[in-house]
Amino acid sequence: MAEAENKDKNCRRTAIMEAAAQLFGQVGFEGTSMKAVASAAGEKKTLVQYHFRYKQQLWEETVAHVWEQRNQALPTFTETTPDDFSAKEAMEELCWYILKFTFANPTWVKIMFQEASTPGPRLDWMVERFLIRDFADGKRVVELAQARGVLRDVDPLHLLYTLSGALIYLINVAPIIERVTGQGPADDVFMEQYVSTLLQILSGGKKA
Numbered sequence: 102m103a104e105a106e107n108k109d110k111n112c113r114r115t116a117i118m119e120a121a122a123q124l125f126g127q128v129g130f131e132g133t134s135m136k137a138v139a140s141a142a143g144e145k146k147t148l149v150q151y152h153f154r155y156k157q158q159l160w161e162e163t164v165a166h167v168w169e170q171r172n173q174a175l176p177t178f179t180e181t182t183p184d185d186f187s188a189k190e191a192m193e194e195l196c197w198y199i200l201k202f203t204f205a206n207p208t209w210v211k212i213m214f215q216e217a218s219t220p221g222p223r224l225d226w227m228v229e230r231f232l233i234r235d236f237a238d239g240k241r242v243v244e245l246a247q248a249r250g251v252l253r254d255v256d257p258l259h260l261l262y263t264l265s266g267a268l269i270y271l272i273n274v275a276p277i278i279e280r281v282t283g284q285g286p287a288d289d290v291f292m293e294q295y296v297s298t299l300l301q302i303l304s305g306g307k308k309a
Contacts, residue, residue: 114152117142121163126211130160130223161226167209168231174202188249189300195242196268196296203272204287210269239265253305260303267299 120142124133135156139146153159175198203210213232216224236258243257243264252260271278275286284291 113142113144113148115166117144117149117152118159118163118166121159122167122208122212125160125163126208126215129215129219130156135159160223164212164227165230167206167212170206171202171209174206175199188246188251192246192251192300193293193296196264196299197292199268200271200292200296201289203269204275207272210272236261250304251300252303264299264303271295 117138121133121138124137124141133156135149135153136146138159139149142149149159153162175195213227216227239261240257243252243261246252247254247257247260252264271286278284278286286292286295
């Protein structure tokens with residue numbers, strides 16, 4: 102009985118964080134209230150405050166939840182071996198998964214952009230907790246791809262900015278692309294072609 106109650110509490114707590122993530126991504130920290138989160142989660146405000154005493158606590162735990170989901174969903178390029186994929190195929194798979202996950206779960210990008218638009222203590226917290234590591238991991242991936250001949254031998258951080266920017270840009274302008282061209286950027290075939298084109302450009306046009 103106690104185990105079932107704890108499972109229900111955890112599920113409702115997670116649902117609150119997922120509702121909060123949507124609001125934090127759409128209207129930012131200042132535009133989000135505990136009452137609005139409760140309404141979006143279909144819960145009472147008192148329950149939200151039972152799990153998260155302050156809005157700052159709710160924001161921090163929600164961001165951590167979103168980043169954990171993202172990290173669990175993505176494959177690790179550095180763990181692939183030639184027996185699994187070629188280096189080019191492994192890099193293509195990683196980029197494809199980033200696009201696939203972010204199209205389905207855009208809140209991590211939206212929250213990041215919300216905080217970057219008004220730098221302050223929350224952005225500092227995100228940088229210290231997640232983004233320094235994200236940049237370091239991204240740089241290692243780029244350097245490994247360069248060593249395997251998949252990407253050009255240029256400044257790896259600049260290449261990281263270009264690669265990640267191109268992936269996120271596609272997600273941000275997807276509604277425009279679909280209306281102008283009739284193509285759906287979230288479609289698997291479109292994403293595969295986009296990633297292939299992007300890596301061919303960043304490899305210097307070589308077909309690895």
